[in-house]
Structures are given as structure tokens and as C-alpha cells.
Amino acid sequence: MIGSRRQILIRKILVWIALILGACFAGLPVLWMVSSSFKSNLEIFAYPPALIDYSFSFQAYQAVLSDPGQLRFFFNSYLVAILVTICTVITSILAGYSFSRYDFRFKRILNLIIIGVQSVPPITLMIPYFGLIVWLGIYNSYAALVLTYMVFTLSYAIIMMTGYFNTLPRDLDEAVMIDGGGSFVTLWRILVPISLPGIVAVGVYTFMLAWNEFLFALTLTRTNDMRTVPIGIHLLMGQHSFEWNQMLALSVLGSLPVLVLFLLFQRYFIAGMSAGSVKG
Amino acid sequence: MVTATQREITEPANIGWEQRKRKLLPYAYLSPTLILLAALTVVPILTVFLYSLVDNVIVNPNPPNFVGLENYEEVLTNRKFRGALSNTMYFAIVSVVAHFIIGLAFALLLNSRLLSANVKAIFRVIYILPWVFTASIIAILWRLLLNPHGVVNFVLLELGLVPELLEWLSDRKLALNAVTFINIWSGYPFYLVSFLAGLQGIPDDLYESGRVDGGNAWQLFLHITLPQLKPIIISLALLDFIWTIHQFTLIWMTTGGGPLRSTEVLSTYTYKAAFSSHEYSIASTIAMVILAICTFVAIFYVRSQRMTDE
Numbered sequence: 001m002i003g004s005r006r007q008i009l010i011r012k013i014l015v016w017i018a019l020i021l022g023a024c025f026a027g028l029p030v031l032w033m034v035s036s037s038f039k040s041n042l043e044i045f046a047y048p049p050a051l052i053d054y055s056f057s058f059q060a061y062q063a064v065l066s067d068p069g070q071l072r073f074f075f076n077s078y079l080v081a082i083l084v085t086i087c088t089v090i091t092s093i094l095a096g097y098s099f100s101r102y103d104f105r106f107k108r109i110l111n112l113i114i115i116g117v118q119s120v121p122p123i124t125l126m127i128p129y130f131g132l133i134v135w136l137g138i139y140n141s142y143a144a145l146v147l148t149y150m151v152f153t154l155s156y157a158i159i160m161m162t163g164y165f166n167t168l169p170r171d172l173d174e175a176v177m178i179d180g181g182g183s184f185v186t187l188w189r190i191l192v193p194i195s196l197p198g199i200v201a202v203g204v205y206t207f208m209l210a211w212n213e214f215l216f217a218l219t220l221t222r223t224n225d226m227r228t229v230p231i232g233i234h235l236l237m238g239q240h241s242f243e244w245n246q247m248l249a250l251s252v253l254g255s256l257p258v259l260v261l262f263l264l265f266q267r268y269f270i271a272g273m274s275a276g277s278v279k280g
Numbered sequence: 281m282v283t284a285t286q287r288e289i290t291e292p293a294n295i296g297w298e299q300r301k302r303k304l305l306p307y308a309y310l311s312p313t314l315i316l317l318a319a320l321t322v323v324p325i326l327t328v329f330l331y332s333l334v335d336n337v338i339v340n341p342n343p344p345n346f347v348g349l350e351n352y353e354e355v356l357t358n359r360k361f362r363g364a365l366s367n368t369m370y371f372a373i374v375s376v377v378a379h380f381i382i383g384l385a386f387a388l389l390l391n392s393r394l395l396s397a398n399v400k401a402i403f404r405v406i407y408i409l410p411w412v413f414t415a416s417i418i419a420i421l422w423r424l425l426l427n428p429h430g431v432v433n434f435v436l437l438e439l440g441l442v443p444e445l446l447e448w449l450s451d452r453k454l455a456l457n458a459v460t461f462i463n464i465w466s467g468y469p470f471y472l473v474s475f476l477a478g479l480q481g482i483p484d485d486l487y488e489s490g491r492v493d494g495g496n497a498w499q500l501f502l503h504i505t506l507p508q509l510k511p512i513i514i515s516l517a518l519l520d521f522i523w524t525i526h527q528f529t530l531i532w533m534t535t536g537g538g539p540l541r542s543t544e545v546l547s548t549y550t551y552k553a554a555f556s557s558h559e560y561s562i563a564s565t566i567a568m569v570i571l572a573i574c575t576f577v578a579i580f581y582v583r584s585q586r587m588t589d590e
Binding site: 008011012015018019022023025026027029030032033036044045047048049090091092094095097098099102104107110112113114115116117118119120121122123124125126127128129131132147148150151154158183211212214215219230231233234237244247248251254255258259262263266 | 303305306307310312313314316320321323324325327328331385386389394395399403405406408409412413415416417420421422425427429430431434465519528529532533546547550551554560563567568570571574575577581582585
């Protein structure tokens with residue numbers, strides 16, 4: 001490079017300034033939410049504001065964690081998200097295998113439909129879902145949420161899974177086939193074990209989508225014992241007196257599972273993301 | 281004799297069965313997906329379409345009458361609908377452009393050769409942070425910050441940037457820009473992640489030869505980085521545009537479409553028509569219009585996907 005040492009130093013300082021400004025934009029709102037969740041409800045909008053003030057306590061967290069109603073939101077969210085993840089992973093492995101290893105008549109059009117499903121607005125499906133779910137007799141049940149969530153987790157999962165299988169050489173499964181194994185044995189014994197990174201990426205992404213879903217959970221459940229965390233937050237917001245610190249504590253606790261998953265599986269996740277959505 | 285003929289008959293049939301089985305096998309693997317999509321996508325869409333062509337559904341006990349495109353005429357000439365449509369377009373277009381600029385700027389920053397790998401890893405996590413939060417939590421978070429007595433107003437007032445405490449989310453003139461800003465904050469990491477992957481895919485030789493030709497940093501960016509990222513940019517922008525049109529939770533939980541419908545978007549408008557006013561036919565008609573807009577954009581998205589596939 002042509003630049004002198006001094007020029008490089010100046011550029012380095014500029015990069016750091018930009019880096020820190022960007023971090024403030026992304027991180028300060030989150031930091032403020034976390035710090036506010038430790039304040040007492042009276043001090044949330046105190047003047048002048050302080051990141052940490054004299055009212056620091058875990059009282060809001062205690063209130064959330066000792067309320068069986070709110071713990072139930074967590075239980076529901078975990079149960080629904082885990083069920084959706086299991087069902088989506090299995091279904092997408094089967095579909096991805098079909099798309100990756102077989103040529104069949106309607107392959108192209110089915111593939112296009114599955115990509116296209118991502119663009120169907122949830123609000124468009126909402127109106128008929130209400131009637132359909134009531135007709136099926138599963139209104140206000142876990143089944144209603146698991147089934148409807150899969151509509152928008154599945155298409156992404158299939159695209160990611162097909163992409164992953166495509167990176168594995170066909171010789172692998174052909175060797176097993178010649179040894180007399182059926183196609184299902186090949187899939188289960190050979191492809192699934194070596195596709196674990198791809199499956200993890202699909203699983204984590206599905207869990208995040210299911211954990212975060214709002215619209216279907218709002219309209220397809222009626223009683224509080226079926227509500228999930230995002231709806232729980234919505235309910236707290238609708239109350240007459242705003243318990244800000246409790247809402248924030250619930251928000252922080254509600255974000256932890258996704259945050260932990262994200263930090264643990266960052267690498268898989270980012271790779272799977274970019275392979276799935278945008279084939280650059 | 282009997283067994284011999286039986287074998288003669290069954291054997292070719294067996295081969296036929298084997299062949300048929302091979303042909304049907306891919307469909308068998310796809311069957312859970314196809315059943316689910318047929319039951320929960322195709323049938324519902326047909327149902328909404330049907331609802332949009334009749335005069336009353338669900339609530340009214342009288343049998344519905346076929347009214348053709350009357351509902352569409354009513355919706356498309358309605359001022360509230362047009363307001364929601366223009367709000368949606370403003371919300372979506374500004375979000376997509378800002379997501380692109382912020383996502384690319386942060387990706388370039390994190391790709392800088394002046395930073396060590398550890399620094400990059402830490403800042404990458406911070407920059408992706410907004411993405412981890414679900415829309416209802418983002419709504420709470422920004423209602424806290426943008427509260428008239430919140431910290432944003434405090435900082436702006438101290439810096440002398442605003443004359444008085446502003447009602448960001450309940451002032452008719454500010455609310456749409458405020459919710460758009462919130463959506464920008466929550467959505468750019470998706471671009472950042474994709475651009476980071478894309479930037480790593482650009483071969484160094486390209487930049488080397490660009491420098492040999494005497495290009496400065498800006499020219500290199502314009503003539504190498506941007507064209508190389510173009511396929512990613514196009515599919516990201518299209519997908520993001522569709523997703524932003526889908527956005528319901530964020531607006532529902534920050535402003536609920538108010539004040540005075542100043543942040544009403546198509547999805548909140550549909551929801552109110554269906555679940556508050558119980559005008560299911562009108563709601564279905566608006567839902568079909570949203571579907572049409574998204575399908576139109578999706579055609580370009582699917583095409584761009586195929587282009588990069590082949």
C-alpha cells in the first residue's frame with residue numbers, strides 16, 4: 001500500500017470511530033432495556049435518566065418467575081417451538097432428499113411453489129385459518145399453533161436442506177444402494193449423520209421463527225393457559241397500569257433462549273442463512 | 281403348470297411395480313410437505329378468494345350472494361385503503377433502502393483489514409443483536425426509548441436537537457417515520473449477515489488488478505464490490521420488501537395503526553376489518569390485494585433465485 005504510517009493510523013482511528021458509533025446504534029437500545037428491567041417501576045422514566053440507579057433490584061424478575069401464569073407462557077413457547085422444530089426438521093429432510101436426489105416430472109414446479117410460499121402474507125392466511133382451525137376442532141390448542149407455524153418454517157427449511165444435500169456427493173448414497181440398502185436406509189444411515197451441521201442450522205432457525213411468532217398465536221388461542229411469550233408481553237401491555245419493569249424482565253427472559261442458541265450456533269447459522277436465502 | 285403361469289404373469293407385473301415405485305418414491309418423500317401445503321396454503325388462498333367474491337361470510341346466517349368484483353371496487357376506491365396502501369409502500373421502500381445502506385456499511389466496516397479477527401468477532405455479535413429480538417419485544421423496547429419522558433427525548437433535548445419533548449409514536453406527523461425507523465433498526469442485520477458472506481466470496485485478485493489499474497477505494501467499491509454483490513442485493517431487497525409488507529406485530533404493538541390511521545398499513549387494516557369490524561368479505565378482499573402485491577414481487581424474487589442457481 002502507498003499510504004504512510006500516519007495515514008494508516010488516521011484511517012484506523014476513523015474506522016474505530018465508525019465501529020463504535022455503529023455499536024451504539026445497535027447495542028445501546030438493548031443495554032437500556034436490560035438496565036431498565038432492574039429498576040423499580042417508578043424510576044423507569046426518572047429525570048435525569050441513569051443507566052443504573054439506586055432502585056437496582058431483581059424484583060421484576062422475581063415477580064415474573066414466581067407468577068405461574070407467566071411461567072406457563074414460557075412452557076407453552078418452549079413446547080410449541082420444540083414440536084415445530086422436530087416436525088419441520090423431519091419433513092424438510094424427507095423433502096430435501098427428494099429434491100436433491102431424484103428427478104421427477106413436477107420437480108421444477110413444486111420447487112418454485114415451495115420458494116413462492118415464503119411470499120404468502122400471513123395475514124392473508126389468517127382469515128381462512130380461523131374457520132379451518134375451528135372446523136378441525138383444534139382452536140385454542142397446541143396442535144393449531146404447530147400446524148400453522150409449519151407453513152412458514154417449512155419452505156425455508158426445505159430450501160436450506162436441499163442446498164445442504166446438494167453439496168454432498170452422490171457416490172456416497174450410490175455405494176449403499178449397491179450394497180442392497182433401500183433409499184430410506186441410505187438417507188437415514190448415511191446422509192442424515194453427515195448432514196448434522198445443516199440440520200442444526202435448519203433446527204435453530206426454525207426454533208427462532210417459532211419462538212417469535214405472534215399473529216397466529218394471537219388469533220388461534222383464546223385462554224391464557226395456551227398463550228406464548230410474545231402474546232404474554234402483549235397482554236401485560238394491555239393492562240390498565242403499565243408494569244414497565246415486569247414487561248422488560250419478561251422481554252429479557254423471553255429473548256434469552258434465542259440469544260443463547262444464536263451465540264452457540266452462530267457459525268452454522270450464518271452459513272446456513274446465506275446458503276438458504278441467497279445463493280451468492 | 282399353475283405356478284409357472286403365475287410366475288410368468290407376476291414377474292413382469294413386479295418389474296412394472298418396481299418402476300412405478302421408483303417413479304412414485306420422490307412424491308412419497310414429499311407427501312408430508314405437499315399435504316401440509318395443500319391444506320394450509322392452497323385451500324386457504326382459494327377460500328379467501330371465494331370470500332372476496334361474495335357479500336357476507338361467517339357472521340351472517342343468510343346464504344352469501346355472489347357479487348363478482350364489487351368488493352374490489354369498494355376497497356380500491358376507499359380512502360382508508362388508499363391511505364393504508366401508501367403508508368405500506370412508504371414503510372416498505374424506506375425500510376428496504378435503509379436496510380441496504382446500513383447493512384452494507386456495517387459489513388464493509390467489519391470486513392476492514394485494519395481490524396483484528398477478535399475485534400471483528402465481538403462487534404459482529406453486537407451488530408447482529410437487534411435481529412435476536414422478536415417483534416413484540418422490539419416494540420416494547422422502542423416504546424420505552426421513544427416515550428415522551430424517555431431517554432431519546434432526554435438526549436435530543438440536552439443536545440438541543442429538538443425544541444420540546446416529542447410524542448414520537450402518538451404524533452400524527454411523526455409516527456410513521458418512528459415505526460419505519462424501528463423497523464430499520466430491527467431488520468438490517470439480515471443484510472449484514474448476507475453481505476459478510478458475499479464479501480468473503482469476492483476474490484482478492486479482482487481488487488489487486490483494480491489497484492494496479494490505479495483505482496482508488498471509491499472506484500474499487502463502485503466497480504468491483506457492488507457488481508459482485510449484485511445478485512445478493514437483488515434477492516435480499518425483494519425478499520425484504522415482501523417481508524416488510526407482511527409486517528404486522530411491530531406496528532400492532534407500537535401504534536396499532538394510529539394515531540388517526542397515520543401508521544395504518546395493509547396488514548393492520550385487514551386485521552381490523554376481519555377481527556374488529558367482522559367484515560370478512562372486505563378483509564378477504566384486502567388480503568387478496570396484499571397477496572397480489574407480494575406475488576408480483578415474488579415472481580422477480582423466484583427469477584433472481586433461479587438465475588443464481590444455474
